Amino acid sequence: xxxxxxxxxxxxxxxxxxxxxxxxxxxxxxxGNFWRGIYGHQMERNTSDYMGMLATCMNGxxxxxALETRGVYARLQTAIEMREIGEPFIQRKAIKHLSKGRVxxxxxxxxxxYFTTDTAAALRAVEIGAxxxxxxxxxxxxxxxxxxxxxxxxxxxxISYLDILNKDLKVMDSTATSLCKDNHIPxxxxxxxxxxxxVKAILGQxxxxxxx
Numbered sequence: 001x002x003x004x005x006x007x008x009x010x011x012x013x014x015x016x017x018x019x020x021x022x023x024x025x026x027x028x029x030x031x032g033n034f035w036r037g038i039y040g041h042q043m044e045r046n047t048s049d050y051m052g053m054l055a056t057c058m059n060g061x062x063x064x065x066a067l068e069t070r071g072v073y074a075r076l077q078t079a080i081e082m083r084e085i086g087e088p089f090i091q092r093k094a095i096k097h098l099s100k101g102r103v104x105x106x107x108x109x110x111x112x113x114y115f116t117t118d119t120a121a122a123l124r125a126v127e128i129g130a131x132x133x134x135x136x137x138x139x140x141x142x143x144x145x146x147x148x149x150x151x152x153x154x155x156x157x158x159i160s161y162l163d164i165l166n167k168d169l170k171v172m173d174s175t176a177t178s179l180c181k182d183n184h185i186p187x188x189x190x191x192x193x194x195x196x197x198x199v200k201a202i203l204g205q206x207x208x209x210x211x212x
Contacts, residue, residue: 007192011136012066014195015103019072023202024098026128028106028121029063031055049113053080056117060107061085067103074103079111079120091127098128118176126183133185134201135171136192141209142171158210171211180211187211 018025034055035048060076067074075097076086086107087093094104109120125133142164145153161181164171171177171189180187190197190208197207 008063008066011192011195011198012063012070012072014198015067016070016072017199018202019101019103021199021202024101026094026098026104026106026124026130027063028117028124029056029059030117031057031059034058046113053108053111056107056109057082057085060105063105072103073101074105076105076107079106079108082108094124095128104128116173116176118172119179122172122176122179122185125185126179130185132201133180133187134198135187135189136195136198137189138192140191140194142169142189142211144169156209157206158212161211164211184212
C-alpha cells in the first residue's frame, strides 16, 4: 500500500495544480490494487464485480483524504448508496461541485455488474459534459501492440475510435470506447508514471496519444 499512497500523492499534487489553473476535475477511480474480476473467476460474477466496486470506494476515500490534506476540496460520490462515506451520485450535484472548484471523485463504477470502470468513466464524462477524458496508463500512449511484449510495437500520436475498435487495441473496453465515440469525447492517453502529463494536456501541449 505504500506505493499506492506515494502514487496518490504525486497525482494529487498535479490535480491541485490543475485546479489552480482553473480546470474542473472529476476522477473515476478503479480498485485493481485491492480486487480484480479475474481474482474471482471461480466466483459468481455479480459477487466478484460488487467486490470490485467496494474496492473503488476504498481508493476513493484515500484519494479524497489525500486531496484535502493538500487543501483541495473534494467530494466522493458513489454509484451504490453509502451515505456514511460519500454522497450518492447525482448529476446536478456533481456539476455544482465542479463549478465551485471542488474535485468530484466517482466510485463504485456504474453501480452495476458486468460494466468496467472504463465504462463508468465514459458514462460520467457524458453526464457532466466533460471536454476530454485523461486516461493514465502504465505505458505512455496507444501502441499497435503491447510494447512490453513486442519491442516492434508502433506508438500512435493520434488515432480514431473506429481504429481502436477495429484493431481491438486495449485502451478502454469496447463499451466505453463506443460511448466516447458516439458522444464525441476525446481521450488523451498518457503514462501515469509521469503525472505532470495531466498538466501538459490541459495546457494543450502534446502528450501521449489523442483518440478522437
